Amino acid sequence: MNTPVAVIGNGPxxxxxxxxxxxxxxxxxxxxxxxxxxxxxxxxxxxxxxxxDIWDAVGAGAQIAAEGVTWTTARTFHRGAELFSFTFADAGRPAFPPFVNLSQPRTEEILDERVAAQPLIDVRWGHRVTGLVQDADGVTLACDNGAEVRAAYVVACAGARCAELRDALGVAFEGHSFDDRFLTCDIRADLPGMRTERHFHFDPEWNPGRQVLVHPCPDSSFRIDWQVPANYDLDAETASDALDRRIRQVVGDQRYELGWITVYRFHSRCADRMRVGRVLLAGDAAHLMSPFGARGLNSGVADAENAAWKLAFVLNGWAPEELLESYHDERHAAAQENLEVTTATMDFLVPQDAAAAKHRREVLERAATDPDAQALVNSGRLSEPFWYVDSPLTTPNERRPFAGRPRRGAVPEPGPGILTPDAPVRAAPERQRGGPADVERQQCHPAGSTGWSPRRFRQLAREGFLLLAAPGADLDAARTVAAQRAAPVRVVELAEIDTTGALAGALSVRDGEVWVLRPDAHIAAVLEHPTPATIEGALHRALADREESGHGLLPTSR
Known part of the structure; x- marks a missing residue:
């Protein structure tokens, strides 16, 4: 594999x-x-x-979590009075808290350290892509400095302002923009009561008719977002000391230091295609949404994982190129759901007509005493994974149906298409055929140990395809199928790795089942007392492979 994949854009x-x-x-x-x-x-x-968890697979997740501010509670206020709060549900025993707050630049620095340690990555600054030509074997990129780059495939992560690139691909970027602006300030101040919680204020007396959002950040710093009118003038407010008064309405008489300050206009837009031949669009290049719910960067990282494992499997000869079309199927559906969620939030925050404004006012007034009304208050449904229940790669199971989007802060019952819950497991240190390059490092264990090491289930799942066999399952059937696959497929007995029972409980495992997990830790299938044929069928489907083609199978001896 000599021709690289080109990634356009060096953000997260x-x-x-x-x-x-x-x-x-x-x-x-x-x-x-x-x-x-x-x-x-x-x-x-x-x-x-x-x-x-995704960043943990490349050695950065634990450091980002350790440096960030952990918060598990979101509080919502109306005119200064708290309406409600909620905490996040934990399925199994996850390795990380529901959210941490850390600036994007610091996150990028941590990821840069991992990039610098990876000899397979060549970073070239000062290369603006101005031309793109695809052919049957790859893509040729022309840069404004005269450089030409040949790539097998391209992943465009060039951010929102890449209209030329989308136009060159014939991709539409339809949607709409909101008139209201949002003023964002980074400040440093001593605010003990706000260090570990997100606060959302509807109609505070210090920003009447609009909203304010306060997030804690490391080193006694805070991020404050004010909704402001379309004609807001930051320069005029700064010159008149009105900005200082605005900040003091949040922090009081505390001394503060003002850092970064900007004014945003929010957009809801999505590319009509996220795959065009050998080019995949990811992150803000493919979708833009308001930040209420933190679905922008987080969904972009999920784009990255989905694109990476599928490109790797195609380039290694483990799956047909048709697998890449499922990148569009899955991540475009995810973008559409994120836009639906964030647009609903913006419509509640910024009513588009008198009827919507009346509804918002009535809901907020009722929510002070009525729990049913509290469920209607929309301050942003916080980021969550997209569940690939309708993906062409997912094998449905009528005994484990998807019950629909769960309540705010909750997670769905595990089943086909769902991201697996996490739990501590023990795992053998041997490396599987064809797995990720860092599997041996991740699985090292002390000399003189029994050969088993403590790990997390999602770490194990992200090493390839995983066939998790419950008690009573036909292990020989699973092993026969795995042995015939060129792709990395591991068979693991639940009883051997789940010493605490946490994983079995989180999955609600039934005797005789085999769970098929994808390299992004999503559940591809839950098979009940499967035969080799049904296991092979689920793997074929998860790889967009036609069963009769034999693609991805090891040659058999005659």
Missing amino acids: VGQTTALLLARWGVPVVVLDQRPARDLVGSKAICQQRDVL
């Missing part, structure tokens, strides 16, 4: 894509039009638990 989504590709042994060249890393401002600060 591009960094994650490159690191995950390199983890599978794929060489990567990263192109960014900027001369160097821009380390100004907090930008995207909310890192969700399942994204930390």
